[in-house]
Amino acid sequence: MNEKAVLNENITKDEAKEQIKFLKKELANLQRELKEAKLPVIILLEGLGASGKGNALSEIISELDPRLFKVYTRPGTAPQDVRRPYLHPFWGTIPSNGEISILEHSWYNIAFNKIYEDNSLSNSYIKSINTFERQLCDDGYLVIKLFLSITKQEQQKRLLALQDNASTAWRVSEHDWVGNEKLNDRLEIINSFIEKTDFDHAKWEYIDNNKRWFGSYTMLSLLVNKIKSALDMGVPMVHSRKEAKFDIVKTTPLKDIDLSEGVSDDDYKKILKAEKKRLQELHGYIYKKKIPVVLAFEGWDAAGKGGAIRRLSWALDPRGFDVIPVAAPTADELAHHYLWRFWKNIPKDGHITLFDRTWYGRVMVERLEGFAPEVRWKQAFTEINEFEKELSNWGAVVIKFWLHIDKKEQLRRFEDRQNTPEKQHKITDEDWRNREKWDEYEVAVDEMIEKTNTVTAPWVIVEGNDKKFARLKILRTVREALEKKLGLD
C-alpha cells in the first residue's frame, strides 16, 4: 500500500484531463505489449457504493481493444455458485496469457458483505484468498487491487443526484442509504481487512475518488506504472514465503509395495456385488447430504485405470457422477494457470467427479518432459496440497489412487495389447517411450506421493498386478471413506 506512485498530488483539473487522455492511449499501447509478452492481468475494482466504479471501468477500457479484455460484474454471486467452493467462480474469471480481466466486485466483495453482517472475519477465508493470489502471481499473473473511496458527504450527494434523475433513480435502493449511514464504520472494517490482505505479491491501492478527474488520473497512472513495471521486471514472485505446512502421512516407496496379493474369481464376484450394493446406498446419502466427492486416478500405463473407473462408475447412480478424462492440455488450457482446467471440473455438492489422470501430470509428465520449468513444478507440490485442502475445507471427500504394477507385468500387458487386434488401439509408441523412462518416473512418483500424501487428501496405492484385487480395493476404499464421512463407520 505504501508504494509510491509517480503522480502529481497537486495537479490541476485541466492538467489532469490532459494526462488522462495521454494515459488512456498509453494503456492501449501497453495492452498490445501485454499480448506480445503473454502477460495476463487481473484488475479488481472494489469500492464504496456510488464511489464511481462504473465510471472508473469505462475510463479503463475507453481506448482498449475489446477483444483482449473481459469484464466480470459481481462474479461469484450467481445462484448456482453456492454449490461449489467459493473460489470456484473466480478461477473461471482468470484471463488467458496476454489478456486482461476486470472484475467489478471480486472475491473481496463477498468477504466485505460477510463482515458487514457479523463483523467476524474467518481466518481461513483470508488464507484462501492469499493462497489464490499467490498461486496466480507465481504463475506470472499480475494482480492489481483497486479500492475506490469517497467521503460520507460525497456519497450522500451522489445518491441524491442519482435519485433526482428519472433515468437513474431505480439504481438507488434502501440498501444504499443504509450503507451511507454506516459508511464510516464500514470503512473501518474494510481498512482492517485490506491491511490483512495487502500481500507483497498483490498490494492494495486506494483511489481517492471524491473528485472524479483526480480519481481517474490516479487510477490510470497506477495501472500504467504497474503494467509497465511488470513488463519490464516481471510479476513479483513469492520467493520468501514460509513453506506452508500440511499434515503429511509417511508412505512406502513403490519398490517396497507387495504386488503378490490376489483374489479368487468366486470371492471377486461375491465381494463386488456386496460393495456395489453398499456404494449405491451411500451415493444416495451423499447426494442428500450434499457432500462432494473428488476421486483422482493415476498409475502406470496399462495399470488398469480405465477398467477400475468403469467398475466403480457402474456402482454409482449415473445422475450423480462425471468422469473427466484428462489428456494433453489444449491451447486454451495452456494459456491459463495449470489448475484452471481442474477447478472448472470440480463437482457440484452432492456429486462425484472421477478424474482419469489429474493435476499430478504437473509433477510427472510435465516435470520429466520439461513442459513445466523446474521452479514451477517444484512449487506444484505446495500448490496441489493447497488445492486439495481447499476442496476438503469445502467439505469434499478427496482420494487419490495410484494404480501400481511392476515392470514385468506392464511388459506382459503391452505385448498382449500388441498381439490382440481389438486391443491394439490401446498401445502407442508413446507408451513404449514412457516405459523406457520407468526409473525416472518412479523417482518422480515416489516424491510426488511422499510430498502430497495429506491426511485430508490421501494417496491410496492400489496393488494392480491382479486386476480384480485392484478393483475391489478401490471400491472398498471409496466405500469406507464415504461411510466415515457420513458417520456410518
Place this chain on the structure above:
Amino acid sequence: MNEKAVLNENITKDEAKEQIKFLKKELANLQRELKEAKLPVIILLEGLGASGKGNALSEIISELDPRLFKVYTRPGTAPQDVRRPYLHPFWGTIPSNGEISILEHSWYNIAFNKIYEDNSLSNSYIKSINTFERQLCDDGYLVIKLFLSITKQEQQKRLLALQDNASTAWRVSEHDWVGNEKLNDRLEIINSFIEKTDFDHAKWEYIDNNKRWFGSYTMLSLLVNKIKSALDMGVPMVHSRKEAKFDIVKTTPLKDIDLSEGVSDDDYKKILKAEKKRLQELHGYIYKKKIPVVLAFEGWDAAGKGGAIRRLSWALDPRGFDVIPVAAPTADELAHHYLWRFWKNIPKDGHITLFDRTWYGRVMVERLEGFAPEVRWKQAFTEINEFEKELSNWGAVVIKFWLHIDKKEQLRRFEDRQNTPEKQHKITDEDWRNREKWDEYEVAVDEMIEKTNTVTAPWVIVEGNDKKFARLKILRTVREALEKKLGLD
C-alpha cells in the same frame, strides 16, 4: 412411432434377463464403433413419475465406458437458465462426435410441465423443438427419444414402496401423489404432444415399463437396433422437408453499393459524441428491461471491423457487453455442430454481445475453402435464419453488419499495413490469398445477404471506404434499433 423393433413380445423373464446381459455387451461394443465412426448420439429419457428412469439409465450405462458418455439430469432447469433462450442449455448438452449424451428429462419435460399447468400448447414451442432436432439430425446426430410408461396402479404401488423404505422415503412428495391422481389425464396430454413431435428424423419410442425386466429388454433392444442402423446407413437426413419460410427483404448486390459518401472531421466528432451519449442512455434501458442484443460483424479483410467494434464498445457500459472474437474453430468446436460455439456465447437478457466474425463463416470461408460439404453449407442459409429467428422470438435485437470496401481501397490499406511497422502484424499471407479470391467471395457474400436478410435479423451494408462514415452509420443503426425496440422512436 410405428417402426417395428426386432423384439420378442412374448419373451419370458428368464429369456429377457439373458438377452439383457447380451444387449449390454453389444451396446458397449457399439460405443467403440460410434467413437470410430465419429457418430454422436443423444438419448432423451422421459417418462412418468416412478416409471423407472433412474433404473433405465443405470441399465443403459452399465457396461459403457464412462469416458465416452455424459449424463445430464434435468438440464434447462437451473436458475440462470431463465436469462437465455430456452433451447440454450440444451445446446450445451449435445455430445462431441463419437460420444453419447443421455438426458434424464430434456426439452420435452419443460414442455410437459407447461402443458400440465394450463393445457395450452404453444405452436412456436413445437416448431423450435422440431427445428432443433432437425438441425442435429442434418448434422449427423442420432437423436433417440424414449418415453417410459407405467399404469396408474403400478405407479401407486411403486410410490408406496418408496415411501415405506426409510432410505428412499424422502424421494416421494405431495407432487408425486398429485401426479398419480391425474396420471390418465396427463398421459392423454403427453400422447397428443408426442404425436406432434414424432418427427421422421427423430421418432418417439414408448417403453412399457410395468415389468422392469420387460422394459429394460425393450429399451436396450431399441437402442442397439437404432445405433446399429445409424452406423450402417447413417442418421436419416431430412431431405423432403418443406423449405422454411422467412420474411426476406430484397437487397442490393455489393457491386451496386455507392462507396463515395464520407463525413467531415468536424461533423464526425460532433455526431460521434451525440450518438455515444444517447447509446449510453439506451444501454441502461435495455439492461433494465432485460432486452438481449446480438450484433454480428462481417466484412472484407481490412474493412475496419476492429475499429468499428472498438468505437461502438466505447459507447457502451462495460458491465453490459461482451466481444466474442471468432477465429478458426478449435478441435472441440469442430467435433460439435457448427452453431454450438455461437449458442454458447449468446448474451444474458439485458446484455449485448458483439461477434467479431460470426456463424456466417459457414457460407463464406467454409464454403469456399471446402471445409463444409456442399450439402451442409447449402442447408446453412435456412439453419442460420432459424437460429436468428429463435433469438428474435426470445426478444433479442439482432443486427448483422457487412463492412464493405472496394478492391482498390483494400489494396491501399493492405499496402499501408505492410509499409507501417506498427501495423505489419495486421497483415498476413492469408489476407493476400483471400484477396485473390475476391470475386468468388463476392458471389458468396451476395448470396448470403440475399438469403438471410430477414425482417427480424436484417443485414446492414456499411459503406466503409470512409472509416468515419462507417463508424457513425453503425452507431446510428444500433441506436435506432434500440429506440425502436424500446418504443422510443
